[in-house]
Amino acid sequence: MDNNIKVYDKEMFERVFSEEKVQKDIVYKGVSFWKDVRLRFKQNKGAIFGIIMITVIIFFAVLGPHMNRHSYRSIEQQHANLPPRIAVVEKIGIFDGTLEDKNIYLEKGLEDVYYWFGTDSLGRDIWTRVWIGTRVSLYIALLAVIIDMLIGMGYGLISGYVGGRTDTVMQRIIEIMSGIPNLVIVTLFVMIMNPGIMSISLALVITGWIGMSRVVRSQVLKMKELDFILASKTLGASSKQIIAKDLLPNIFGQVIIMSMFSIPNAIFYESFLAFIGLGLQPPMAxxxxxxxxxxxxxxxxxxxxxxxILVLAFLMLSFNLVADGLRDALDPKMKQQ
Known part of the structure; x- marks a missing residue:
């Protein structure tokens, strides 16, 4: 044996990791896409706060008007302009019916009368009217989602997938419709119909889906030339099957995100029209x-x-927070950040 060759014995080596759990291979359980989305969404504290706030607002919108004996249109002139007064809280010096250092309730001889949000100039209960008004905002939010999902998504899918002359004609129609201000459309409906929720709903049906259709069309144009779409065509899949099984599942995340972001805009749109007198009319709330x-x-x-103002602000903020959370959870690129 050559003297230059060193012989090593196993006793000369020392194991670096002696713990048994380190020596074992770790096998991670596979997580589906939607489960991963749910886990990522739960980690977003802002989105969870938004969900909680929306749930609370919906709860009061459903049950709030039934928590007292007043309706949204009942008028009691002797109770006009009463500040907020809450039975238990008034003992600590807040919401005790005081306005400018005067207890209005005691001055009017209303010792056993309580209005949690106060009353307006006609003696109508603001608590009931606020939650009735919140129902209108939630209806507009639901309508905006339905319009985006049905009209906007369908229009964008057809325009982007068919392409050619059909796409050109459909996009020219959108350009004409988007060139007309929404306020003009609502004004025309008000001239034909009475101002109210119906005119606002029709205005949303006509123009509220344009943004969604453009986003869906751009996604379809980008995806329809990819290899898996071409493979489906080669295997003989029909256009309906390709749209339903290949395109729609891959753009559904963007559709959800766009729908959630359209909700605050629709709520503010209705509130703005009501503020300038083109929306619901009193005594409706x-x-x-x-x-x-x-x-x-x-x-x-x-x-x-x-x-x-606070209810409207919290409602719009909550939907924006949920939309941000869904965008972060559904966008795979966010995993790299």
Whole structure:
């Protein structure tokens, strides 16, 4: 044996990792895409806060008007312009019916009367009117999602997938419709019909889906030339099968995100129209109507405008937070950040 060759014995080596759990291979369980989305969404604290706030607002919108004996249109002139008063809380010096250092309830001899959000200039209960108005905003939110899902997504899928002259004609129609301001469309409906929720709904049906259709069309144009779409065509899949099984599942995440972002815009749109007098008309209640009524006496009775503004702000903020959370959870690129 050559003297230059060194012989090593196993006792000369020392194991670096002696723990048994380190020596074993770790096998991770596979996670589906939607389960991964759910896990990522739960980690977003802002989105969870938005879900909780939306749930609370929906709860009060459903049950709030039934928590007292007042309806949204009942008028009691002797109870006009009463500030908020809550039975238990008034003992600690807040919401005790005091306005400018005067207890309005005691001055009017209303010792056993309580209005949690106060009353307006006609003696109508603001608590009931706020939650009735919130129902209108939630209806607009639901309508915006339905319009995006049915009209916007369907129009974009057909335009992007068929292409050619069909796509050109459909896009020219959209350009003509988007060139007309929404306020003009609502004004035309108001001239034909009475101002109200129906005119706003028809205006949303006509123009509320344009943004969604453009996003869906761009996604379809990008994906329809990919290899897996060409493979489906080669195997003899029909256009309906390709759209339903290949294109739609891959763009559904973008559709959900766009729908969630369209909700706050639709809610604000309805409130703005009601504020300028083109939406619901009194005695009907919406958040925009309440803000408009409160704005007229904001310097004298500021409590009238505070509550509907806060509910509207929290509602729009919550939907935006949920939309941000869904965007982060559904976008695979966010995993790299």
């Amino acid at each position: 919406s958040l925009g109507v309440l803000i408009s009524d409160g704005y007229k006496s904001v310097l004298v009775y500021p409590y009238m405008i505070v509550t509907p």
